[in-house]
């Protein structure tokens with residue numbers, strides 16, 4: 752899912768300085784799971800905006816903000832949405848742009864989109880994939896070096912790791928140590944060493 756964090760409130764206020772009436776749109780998918788686009792987050796944003804002199808005309812949590820069909824269906828006939836001068840989106844950038852695409856509203860991001868992540872537990876997310884378009888997980892025993900190696904190396908380690916930890920951050924495992932351990936265990940190490948992973952397609 753897309754991992755989002757709350758945007759700095761000062762930044763939101765600055766982008767809203769010319770608008771008084773606001774509509775808040777949340778997202779029932781990724782942002783809700785992150786706690787950034789759910790009912791509680793919408794209520795907090797409403798309270799913050801009102802405390803700062805804005806009038807919140809209404810709010811709605813789309814099942815999935817990045818689905819333009821839902822944005823059309825659930826927002827375009829909403830009177831408060833139509834009347835508000837600006838819309839604050841509590842979703843990822845794709846959700847933000849989906850609402851912009853189907854409406855003529857001023858749409859302001861209320862969140863920062865960080866990365867595609869996996870949930871370890873609520874509030875703890877792991878970045879496993881950078882959506883590169885040329886997946887090499889079959890060659891690297893299911894561990895993505897494009898994402899989990901600090902240098903995105905795809906044909907082996909840089910040699911800087913210390914005690915299995917990355918030279919750029921000693922709190923993180925070196926992705927290549929993890930990959931080599933798995934390759935050894937599955938008997939595929941020699942095969943990997945004889946192989947060459949080509950640069951990814953940029954399309």
Ligand code: SF4
Pocket residue numbers: 879880881882883884885886887888895896897898
């Ligand atoms: S190689 Fe890594 S970044 Fe690319 S698609 Fe596979 S998991 Fe995602």
Ligand code: SF4
Pocket residue numbers: 899900901902903904907908909910911912913916917918919924925926927928
């Ligand atoms: S130490 Fe490992 S994870 Fe860190 S940059 Fe080098 S190869 Fe990549």
